Amino acid sequence: MTEIQIFIDKIKNSQNMAVLTGAGVSAASGIPTFRGQAGLWKKYRPEELANPQAFRSHPDIVWEWYAWRRDLIRKVKPNLAHYALVEIEKKIPAFTLITQNIDNLHQLSGSVNVVELHGNIMKSKCIDCNLPTSDNLNLKAGLPYCRSCGGLIRPDVVWFGESLQIDALNKAQTAAMECDLFLSLGTSALVEPAASLPYLAKANGAFLVEINMEETPLSSQTDIFLIGQAEKILSEITHYL
Numbered sequence: 001m002t003e004i005q006i007f008i009d010k011i012k013n014s015q016n017m018a019v020l021t022g023a024g025v026s027a028a029s030g031i032p033t034f035r036g037q038a039g040l041w042k043k044y045r046p047e048e049l050a051n052p053q054a055f056r057s058h059p060d061i062v063w064e065w066y067a068w069r070r071d072l073i074r075k076v077k078p079n080l081a082h083y084a085l086v087e088i089e090k091k092i093p094a095f096t097l098i099t100q101n102i103d104n105l106h107q108l109s110g111s112v113n114v115v116e117l118h119g120n121i122m123k124s125k126c127i128d129c130n131l132p133t134s135d136n137l138n139l140k141a142g143l144p145y146c147r148s149c150g151g152l153i154r155p156d157v158v159w160f161g162e163s164l165q166i167d168a169l170n171k172a173q174t175a176a177m178e179c180d181l182f183l184s185l186g187t188s189a190l191v192e193p194a195a196s197l198p199y200l201a202k203a204n205g206a207f208l209v210e211i212n213m214e215e216t217p218l219s220s221q222t223d224i225f226l227i228g229q230a231e232k233i234l235s236e237i238t239h240y241l
């Protein structure tokens with residue numbers, strides 16, 4: 001059996017699968033990845049913008065950067081990788097999709113059990129009282145402020161130096177510990193605590209598969225490493241499920 005055939009077999013027999021996705025999954029939709037050849041970080045330095053101190057000092061610049069990304073993300077659509085994950089979710093009794101992406105494309109494609117580890121770029125909250133806002137922000141009209149406490153409204157995403165939402169992290173860790181099959185998909189597997197999830201799954205007996213365009217620090221630890229585009233490999237696999 002080829003490695004792809006073994007993976008298909010594992011999916012068919014899985015009772016509980018967890019998938020960790022990263023920016024590579026949205027690359028085919030036209031959203032640049034953070035790292036790698038065409039990485040966003042070559043043009044911008046988000047670590048300078050995506051942190052609470054930067055936001056308090058220069059909220060206008062940080063909001064401008066997020067408004068640009070929101071506009072980009074509003075225009076793009078899910079790709080074959082997102083849709084393949086929807087098909088896989090339908091076949092497996094328990095399935096958890098853990099994503100580091102903040103672009104909402106998994107939900108848009110129809111995935112149901114999605115855990116957003118790094119938040120959602122379309123959501124906003126108060127930087128002081130944390131109250132979420134559903135206001136349709138008109139950023140061109142000036143900086144947005146909280147209706148309740150008057151604090152600045154910020155994007156509801158996890159920034160450098162901030163902790164993940166505890167509920168999301170708990171769900172992700174439980175899924176990793178309980179699954180029999182874990183797939184790391186289109187992520188550089190560098191950013192903690194997400195990067196530890198595949199190891200947690202493996203330590204608890206899961207079969208570990210990775211799909212990426214290039215080797216990552218995780219690749220040598222996997223049971224199967226499939227090199228290539230997520231959208232191509234996964235859409236091929238769904239034909240056999």
Ligand code: OAD
Nearest residue numbers: 022023024027033034035100186187188191212213229230
């Ligand atoms: P990265 O940009 O670090 O990694 C993207 C990975 O996707 C790379 O390993 C690429 O080789 C791979 N890749 C690119 N195109 C692909 C394709 N079509 N199919 C398969 N793989 C492909 O993105 P993440 O791992 O998601 O966090 O980055 C993790 C976190 O780092 C982000 O969520 C962000 C950043 O700091 C926060 O902003 C908190």
